[in-house]
Amino acid sequence: MSLNLNQIRKDFPILQRETSTGVPLVYLDSTATSQKPLAVIEAMDNYYRRSNANIHRGVHTLAEEATAMYEGAREKIAKFINAASARQIIYTRNTTESINLIAYSWARANLKSGDLVILTEMEHHSNLVPWHMLQAERGIELDFIPVTESGLLDLDVYKALLSRSPKLVSFTHMSNVLGTINPAAEIIRLAHASGAITLVDAAQSVPHLKVDVQALDADFLAFSAHKMCGPTGIGVLYGKADLLEKMPPFLGGGDMIKEVKLRSFKANTLPHKFEAGTPAIAEAVGFGAAVDYLNSIGMDNIAAHEHEITEYALERLEEIPGVKLFGPTAQHKGGVAAFTLAGVHPHDVAQILDRDGIAVRAGHHCAQPLHEKFGIPATSRASFYLYSTKDEVDMLVNGIYKVKKMFG
């Protein structure tokens, strides 16, 4: 079913605004963060206006309401990714914190010097630096599944790497630069066959595709609310219950304890064991509303719409002399188009597009090693979501022609 774009665009107040030059906003930066529908903004506003209280130990009306809203959102998120239970949904600040939680808790309890962790060459810095830090501290070894010229993971090399008995395979489900949708189920199946645990960076996939953690058989999976119509400041770590049970706590403090004595503590049960301190309650409420919103549109419909837009965008961009696209064909990718324009730095491209209200991102998109691999310091990146239109793609293309003329 194709999306009712007029209605969807009305759901997002920010899409009605003009930019600094007085032209309508053309927002093509959803891979960095998505815009928020009114339903999410109102849910958070309503929480603060009517129900704000600290959660869990209060017995008054507001505390009860706030707790129910916070935990209700967790239930919604669990269903959204088909987790077996809501206790497997750990609230974090974002995908980065979720990955760090695994690096600090699971990895420090399970990895020793010489143990191998497999990553890929297309990782975001958030799935590289925590492992660099652990390498410096523990002497773990890192190796990488290479990216082919066409922007896909080289699974033959992966299979060879697996013969070295890695302890962990941590990889992105969908590249934030190339847009590549990696064959997560197969990567996980192969990892399990060689005895490795798996961590999926799903920051770009959960917002755009139907993700079923049980079908994937993922051990850990991380994502953020703000890329899927929800607020900033909250994300999720999903984990298999037996693994999460065995992991030591991450941050210590209130709410993560069952009992505290002057000289000792007992950790709380899941998921609270990993949620120390007053959490982002309003943000959890907004996260729940975002899940409701995406469900009301339908993830399959969203994915189909984005596929159509991406196919169109790649086709139009390819026509422009001097434009070089990075990443696989539309068949293997989500709604991301990273490109360079000959003779013009990506920052200048982005800046000139901005004068026409077109928001694209320029830089290395927190994936510097990937850019080095392709021998470029930076790219411009346009990215799409459920509210993106073909008209916006046309405006992007016209904008790039303007850039060319200016630098001609």
Added chain:
Amino acid sequence: MDDLYREIIIEHYKNPSYRGKLDPHDISFADNNPLCGDHIQIDLRVGADGTVADARFDGHGCAISQASADLLIESIIGKPLEEVKQLNKQNVLDLLGIDLGPVRLKCALLSLKVLKAGVYGLGEAGDELVE
């Protein structure tokens, strides 16, 4: 737009007068803008009278960063090193003839930071050099 991409900036970006390296040189320093990967190296030759005898820049980056480097080098040749040490943000903006937001300001000021870190013999081109 016409403000930000004045002809002078595009011209200095596309046809810089002072791009290159100096060998031998008395001072050489390079640094990056970690946000966008812009890279600038500056080489200086200092005369017996303490003035900049010759200078070149090399590197890659956006039009703003490369044009400001070219304009900056042009402006310092023949100047006493002591005067170069006093250059600040406003001097670079005056050379470019534009006003910049916080993000692009970093692009514009990279060359001055590199220049001053080199002249002062520092290990790093910090923001405090161009305040």
